[in-house]
Amino acid sequence: MSGASTNILHIVCSPRGDESQSTRFSSKIVERLLADSALAGNARADVVVRDLATSPLPHVDSDYAHALAGRPGAHDTGSLARSDLLIAELERADAIVIGTPMHNYTVPSSLKAWIDHVLRIGRTFVPTPEGKRGLLHDRPVYVAVASGGMYLGEHAGQPDFLTPYLEAALGTLGLSLLHFFPLQGMVRGEEAVAAVWREASALLDAHLPLAPLAPYALAA
Ligand SMILES: Cc1cc2nc3c(=O)[nH]c(=O)nc-3n(C[C@H](O)[C@H](O)[C@H](O)COP(=O)(O)O)c2cc1C
Known part of the structure; x- marks a missing residue:
């Protein structure tokens, strides 16, 4: 067993609690990553769950918008500190797992609010003549997307603004x-849902080819 540890940031945002397909499948991905970490002999694995549905973030306020424009407001409402905390969670993570529903062709507003807090000029990206350049080091991001209808493939009946x-x-x-x-x-x-789960699980096997072990207990 090595002294190394794995840090996983698990972001979920479905308002449907235990019934959420995106939360359930993203939890399966986290279990797989924990199994991977245990098999690699890592002593510890930490999972930080950021549930944007049960603990929604406020929309960005004027203080935050002014600070990003280089004009700090007179009153510190704590929005920059909140942003710092969320960015620190991202920076600590070795892998990021996101479970998201499709809401009106894109991500739910709760996930958009999180993006507004972490995508911060001068902190997580800088503008360059060639375009915006990210300042976080690259790491794998696994995204489980649940939708009521079809948005990919030949049966797609709606636009997909979520993936791009x-x-x-x-x-x-x-x-x-x-x-x-x-x-x-x-x-x-x-039946259709079960078939989709089989397909998504096969895709997961292709990405992380391990036998899944007991959930979360692996971290102990
Ligand atoms: C506000 C809202 C908007 C939705 N918009 C779409 C949509 O644009 N396309 C779609 O296929 N399904 C849409 N759905 C259905 C959800 O994507 C579907 O129920 C999915 O399973 C939700 O994910 P979850 O099970 O993780 O909550 C919408 C549902 C809600 C509540």
């Missing part, structure tokens, strides 16, 4: 190692 948006936003931070796990058509009944 997350690619652009996370890419601006410097995170380019993105792995998406689509769980499409979640309103089509039990």
Whole structure:
């Protein structure tokens, strides 16, 4: 057993609690990463869960907007400190796992609010003549996306602003190692949902080819 540890940041944002497909599948990804870490002989694995549905972030306020524009406001409402904390969570993570529903063709506003707090000029990215350059070191990001309808493939019946948006936003931070796990058509009944889970699990096996072990107990 090595003294190394694995830090995982698990971000979820579905308002549907235990019934959420994106939360459930992203938890499966976290379990797989913990198994991976245990097999690698790491002594510790820490998981920080940031639940943006049960503990929503406020929208950015005028203080924060002024600070980003280089004009600190007269009153510190704590928004920069909140942003610092969320960025520190990102910086500590060896891997980031996101579970997100599709809401109106893109990410829920709760996840957008998180992005507004961590995508910060001069702190997590800088503008250059060639475009914005991310300041975080790259690391894998696993994204489970649940949608009621289809947004990918030949049966797609709606636009997909979620995938390109997350690619652009996370890419601006410097995170380019993105792995998406689509769980499409979640309103089509039990059988269809089970088939989608089998497909997404096979994709997970291809990305992280390990037998899943007991959830979270691995960290002990
Ligand atoms: C406000 C809202 C907007 C939604 N918009 C879409 C949408 O644009 N496309 C879609 O396919 N499903 C949409 N859905 C359905 C959800 O994506 C679907 O129920 C999914 O399973 C939710 O993920 P979850 O199980 O992790 O909560 C929407 C649901 C809600 C509540």
